Amino acid sequence: MKPSVFAVAVAIGLCVLSSASLAAVQPDEAPVGTELAKGVGYPVLVRLSHQATRSDNGRVLLAFERHGMDGVPLYVREPGQHDWRFTTNVTDQVHRDPRWQLRWQPNLYELPRASGPLPAGTVLLGANATGNDAQGRVASEDLQLYASNDAGRTWRYLSSIIKGGGKPSDKDNHGVWEPNLRVLDDGRLVAYYSSEQHKAAGFNQLLAHKVSDDGGRTWGVEHVDVAIPGGVERPGMAVVDRLPDGRYVMSYEDIDGPRNGHVYLKFSRDGLDWGNPANRGTPVQTQAGAWPAASPIVKWLPVGGRDGTLVVLAERAGGGGDPGGRAMYWNNNLGRGPWWEMPAPVQKLTGNIHAGWTQALLLQADGTLLHLTSSSAPGAPADARANVILEASAPARFDRYEAEDAARQWAVQIDDPSGSNRRKARVAAPPLGRLEFAVHAAADGPRLLRVRWQDLGFPTQPVLHIDGQAVAGGDTRADRDGWRITRFRAPLRAGDHTIAVSGSAHALDIDYLQIDAAGVAAVAKPAR
Template sequence: MAITGSGAASRGAGARSRTRRRVATIVMAVAAAALALGGVVHSASPAVAATTSSGVLYAPSTASGSTEDASYPRAIRLQHSGSANGTLLATFAHSGTGVTKANFPIYRSTNNGVTWTPSPIGTVTDTQHGWDMDGPTLYELPQAEGNLPAGTLLAAGTAWNHGDYTQQAVEVYVSTNQGVTWSYRSSCASESGTANTTGHGIWEPEFDVAGNGDLLCFFSDERPSSNNYNQVIAHVASTDGGLTWGSEVYDVAVQNNVERPGMATVVNLPNGTYAMSYEDCKNGYDPDQACDDYIKTTSNAESWNPSSLGTRMQTSDSRFLLHTPYLAWSPAGGTNGTLIASGQRVVAGTDGSLTVEAESGHVLFTNTNLGVGAWKEVTTAVTTDPTGGYDGSETSCAGYSSPLLGATSGTSYLMLAGTHVSTGKCETQFATATLPTANGPITGPGTTGKCVDVNTNTSVAGNAVQLYTCGTAEGQQWALESDGTVRAYDKCLDIVGNGTADSTKVELWGCDGAGGQQWTARSDGSLYNPQSGRCLDDPQAITTDGTQLQIYDCNGLSTQVWHVPTTS
């Protein structure tokens, strides 16, 4: 099997053409299922995960000349708020035409993200200076902090006047009525009287509570650039509920004026440790040729071994996420649960010479080993097409920092994302979906030990599904979805032309709801297609690499015995 576009890539990534992270969002274009008639060739369509609901949280004006934007979304589930527990809140950075100053509107869902309030229940604005607010985060206190009770909501973002770099603050606001009203608490980082130039900003806040009870405010900090750090991820701690903050502590910091870590998200893991995802851009690189996404873990949320970059989030064949990661945890997938990560693109290669993979904007990454080892691709709930980029006329907000929120039990999750609109800005979309029931190689037939494989190891509709020697290719990882499909990358195991006749070949195709994409793993080892009444079959028991598989009358022979994954 020819593996294209893969290979080990060095750590690090390229610096953005701009120095701040204001835009954000990942996308969700949920494709409508197109039913195909038997024997009729169906057209390719974008795939989405086993999606249970979807919609647009907010759509900006697309009138000529409008600059209105709704991107960089965030979402939380209330778990420490008494009778309001289970309520979801979402926001995004709202700016541009018709918006006096950029702000964070708050929306509410009381049915696990299936529907949302048609208008904001509250809005976070800068009440201290009247500045714009960018890069939101939301957090619910899991315990009392200072005079703030458990269940108090925190919202934060970078407050500044757009284009004026002389003064900025990461302002913290609190709400004690589930997001309806907000009051200023403090600024966990600030600067004033600085030069009106880029290169010393403070961006992208994130909250967590340490094991000792300290409230932590993480952020990206360009100010150490004067000391040969291009940018660092740092935090400050508070022991009085965010009224005051201690000294800045570096969490990811490389003193070479090249590495540019930023956009941290922090997740509490079930074994009591903490995981941080972030991008590591590189000063001087084309931003579309760098900014690899990393993960690092620690047992102490206030000590992250700052000189270590951790490990890049990548598949077994060295595909990795590029730009603006977001990390979440789901209880699905066993004792360790499942880490789910979003990013703007999937790439392979080395910094400065990256290949953008076809599944970019169509997949998420998952890991069931607390972030250690290889990650797997699964179809996303929200498709971002086109993906965000930073060259020329590309829209950066599409797929920029798309939040994920796992359910408290089961396999469902919520995703929000910014998606491209005609003005070059973004709207915020949402979707709920389920993670695969299992994910891994399908081996066979019988005891041959070969793998069911996607020809060329690329997510291109029409690629043959074949037998091949088992290896590290992502095209040998198959997700069994709750909707009856079997998927590699973002596409489905499909019967060519939606056919039903003996010897009809199988291929990779966009998931479109066709009967030729439904499969049942049966106790006799067969993979059965109900529409045709036939089974996945190795033609004439040929096991040569590259043998394209087919459907055939179910006959109980070893040529129809497949070993499917049972875990994620």
């Protein structure tokens, strides 16, 4: 995504998407989450854990985009606290010109190890400083890097990663956007970003990176990571995280691709070589075909077994996914195989393309997920300047497999507000109808499998098969809103399995399949 300009000549970041792709705010919808601050979008979090002053470890820093020319707002939550406190606006320390300001696409990162002269624990802020023309329209960009050696209390300028120019609305602009920082094992610092500086070569926008050997003071040559030829597609908004096997994972959006905004993942052994730039990578999608779209983040969480869980959040979705982008997509097999949806802790309102324009996710010490994103204001949903930053927490449990995400045979997805994820699957009577859940078990052991279901007025029961073998049904109990839950018990070996669910006699609705370690509660551990 790149910024654009409001008709009122007030520039704020604007993604290149058609208005038809936006989910309208429904009258009966209400946001879920606590308002933290007024903010357009682009929240980013970092929890400090490498500070020389031990009392600063556990401090959480938050930055985001706010309308205006005051700089990047920085909030802090002190260790053991739940409330946020505004501390400062980080401002452009280079351009002594009121038309310039550090404004857009902030990225916070704490060095886990030294990088050049910067010691471990240094907090970095990469962000886009923009310069306006005489009419107040963005005409220049400068991806700047700042450092803090006192846990985010004060900041000093380090360098410019790359500069860009041209009005975002111009066809031949040379904009640069969306810095994302990561330090390699050898201490070299990498800055990933989006670039529109290769249009003449046939790339509308591409993803690239530069490497610094001296802690971000100077930068090497540009290396291209994702570049789709043809002059149309716009891969953008790269976010990089580390996997437990040592590899790196990158998420990005493919704007104006075959499926507009589809989120893809690419993998790298060293964080530098991402394979053929023309290869889009691995699409994130469910068995049923739902896919997250636009403004994604990827986050690896140390929950759910040895390989942990990968989570992707995005602004919206296609293929039958929630168009309002209120679901998280998760995968417990290092990105291999299908993805599954679960409701995001924050349930944002849509209405403008900055609602959900990036999101932030943090595993907390109590095992819950802290989620932040931007939401439109109910009274002015189309005005991004009125957006708010919402926060909410929820248990970090990834053991519920939504029925609408499974492979369907004679089954259809239906919206239902009483469903776990606002949807359900209606499955035809046997022998025609069935759902197949491609499930990855992280370890051997007994499992408790729960199926939430409803009949359609005729007596039936869910029937369950694991890898073709029937599993005897257990007890059934009533649940709220007319649903029932039937429990099955069976062992699962580590690895991949196909779990099929159908009806015993008549059609039925299925909400989800939940798989618990039998008799063991799921416990999440915080990231190190």
